[in-house]
Amino acid sequence: MLKTTPLNxxxxxxxxxxxxxxxxxxxxxxxxxxxxxxxxxxxxGMFDVSHMLAIDVRGPGARDFLRRSLANNVDRLxxxxxxxxxxxxNRAGGVxxxxxxxxFAEEFFRLVVNAGRAEDDLAWLESxxxxxxAAPELLPRRDLAMIAVQGPRARERVWQALPGTxxxxxxxxxxxxxxxxxxxxxxxxxxxxxxxEIMLPGPRAEALWQQLFGCxxxxxxxxxxxxxxxxxxxxxxGQDMDEQVSPLDAGLAWTVDLAxxxxxxxxxxxxxxPQRLRLLGLVLTEPGGVLRSHQKLATAHGVGEVTSGTFxxxxxxxxxxxxxxxxxxxxxxxxxxxxxxxLEAKLVQPPFVRKGKILVN
Amino acid sequence: xxxxxxLKYTETHEWVSxxxxxxxxxxxxxxxxxxxxxxxxxxxxxxxKRYAQGEACAVIESVKAASDINMPVAGVVVxxxxxxxxxxxxxxxDAYAAWMFxxxxxxxxxxxxxxxxxxxxxxxxx
Numbered sequence: 001m002l003k004t005t006p007l008n009x010x011x012x013x014x015x016x017x018x019x020x021x022x023x024x025x026x027x028x029x030x031x032x033x034x035x036x037x038x039x040x041x042x043x044x045g046m047f048d049v050s051h052m053l054a055i056d057v058r059g060p061g062a063r064d065f066l067r068r069s070l071a072n073n074v075d076r077l078x079x080x081x082x083x084x085x086x087x088x089x090n091r092a093g094g095v096x097x098x099x100x101x102x103x104f105a106e107e108f109f110r111l112v113v114n115a116g117r118a119e120d121d122l123a124w125l126e127s128x129x130x131x132x133x134a135a136p137e138l139l140p141r142r143d144l145a146m147i148a149v150q151g152p153r154a155r156e157r158v159w160q161a162l163p164g165t166x167x168x169x170x171x172x173x174x175x176x177x178x179x180x181x182x183x184x185x186x187x188x189x190x191x192x193x194x195x196x197e198i199m200l201p202g203p204r205a206e207a208l209w210q211q212l213f214g215c216x217x218x219x220x221x222x223x224x225x226x227x228x229x230x231x232x233x234x235x236x237x238g239q240d241m242d243e244q245v246s247p248l249d250a251g252l253a254w255t256v257d258l259a260x261x262x263x264x265x266x267x268x269x270x271x272x273x274p275q276r277l278r279l280l281g282l283v284l285t286e287p288g289g290v291l292r293s294h295q296k297l298a299t300a301h302g303v304g305e306v307t308s309g310t311f312x313x314x315x316x317x318x319x320x321x322x323x324x325x326x327x328x329x330x331x332x333x334x335x336x337x338x339x340x341x342x343l344e345a346k347l348v349q350p351p352f353v354r355k356g357k358i359l360v361n
Numbered sequence: 362x363x364x365x366x367x368l369k370y371t372e373t374h375e376w377v378s379x380x381x382x383x384x385x386x387x388x389x390x391x392x393x394x395x396x397x398x399x400x401x402x403x404x405x406x407x408x409x410k411r412y413a414q415g416e417a418c419a420v421i422e423s424v425k426a427a428s429d430i431n432m433p434v435a436g437v438v439v440x441x442x443x444x445x446x447x448x449x450x451x452x453x454x455d456a457y458a459a460w461m462f463x464x465x466x467x468x469x470x471x472x473x474x475x476x477x478x479x480x481x482x483x484x485x486x487x
Binding site for chain 1: 422450
């Protein structure tokens with residue numbers, strides 16, 4: 001039996017093609033994934049991301065618990081409403097999950113984690129709590145739905161659909177959120193465009209979805225979500241990193257705080273095993289196929305591997321993220337093995353696209 | 362899901378149309394394009410090449426995945442649709458107008474081994 005979000009019926013009414021996504025019955029598209037992708041780059045689109053889990057960390061010791069549990073430093077969160085992207089590591093320095101940590105108050109943080117990792121994350125965090133003798137409560141918020149509204153016109157459409165949200169969120173900066181009654185509006189996303197991720201009580205989700213739809217926001221499925229995040233150079237857990245991969249080898253060194261004196265789970269392993277590989281972008285320079293995860297590539301400095309690949313609707317070419325030897329530089333060419341053929345691709349620094357603009361050539 | 366009556370179908374979701382000149386035009390079904398999603402790349406077979414029935418002879422890639430296109434009956438490729446290779450999204454727009462290649466079958470009677478529209482509709486629904 002697949003799990004469903006409060007928007008399941010709404011997806012079906014819209015004619016969504018539904019798929020089993022890690023045990024969740026989710027829309028992959030509502031017709032054309034490429035049209036949905038363009039809507040987000042050019043106007044505004046919305047995604048049901050209610051399968052992701054919010055975990056509230058409440059009570060005394062909440063900050064200390066997260067200082068120890070997350071690779072990024074929650075001490076950077078000092079103003080209520082600030083958010084931080086972080087990995088959660090195992091002792092060997094592998095990535096258990098990546099998440100966004102929101103700071104509401106000294107004894108109230110919220111972690112938003114990947115749907116497919118939620119149970120493992122909760123079990124891990126509970127075990128960490130026991131080991132640290134820490135006091136905060138971990139509250140999985142299955143009662144919350146999440147709708148991501150993304151695109152250059154996303155914010156104005158949200159203000160239109162939710163009267164009263166403009167004033168409290170207009171000055172909100174990237175990676176900040178505001179709580180308005182039962183709603184949390186965060187200026188975050190997974191597309192490389194501006195917009196909000198809105199958390200709200202499940203029973204209110206369908207009404208908001210319909211209001212946004214009425215304001216011209218295009219429903220978008222998980223297919224477009226993947227091409228958008230890849231163009232934006234954002235990692236996907238399970239493809240670009242996992243429990244066997246160090247965040248340093250997955251292009252996530254910028255999220256790991258090795259500089260401060262703070263100890264955290266996985267730090268000793270990262271210090272003992274410095275970065276070995278780098279995550280770079282690939283742009284296919286000739287026709288012949290599509291880059292896909294697990295394809296091998298030959299570089300001047302050894303073999304690399306594609307971790308995520310797709311066709312980029314914005315570049316109109318195939319693009320990928322690939323783990324390659326440290327010596328490989330951007331601008332170099334590589335030969336990628338695509339269905340038995342060797343195709344040429346150029347190494348580039350991700351992101352490929354941000355705010356509607358192509359950043360690589 | 363559309364399944365035109367006048368076509369024949371394979372278990373691997375190709376459609377086959379009998380042309381006036383005795384050749385067979387081949388494409389993929391509406392059901393297949395719907396499952397695969399937006400098409401972005403098409404690799405066509407070589408004209409003049411002979412393939413056995415069921416042999417992979419072309420590749421279509423959607424945003425999501427690559428899929429082989431199989432020879433519906435044994436025969437020789439006599440034409441390929443280069444215009445479609447330049448605009449593979451036409452497969453999504455109208456799967457039954459988007460022929461990919463034409464073959465001269467080794468044995469015209471082999472067509473009888475394929476499914477009719479009703480049988481294919483049942484097959485695709487499973």
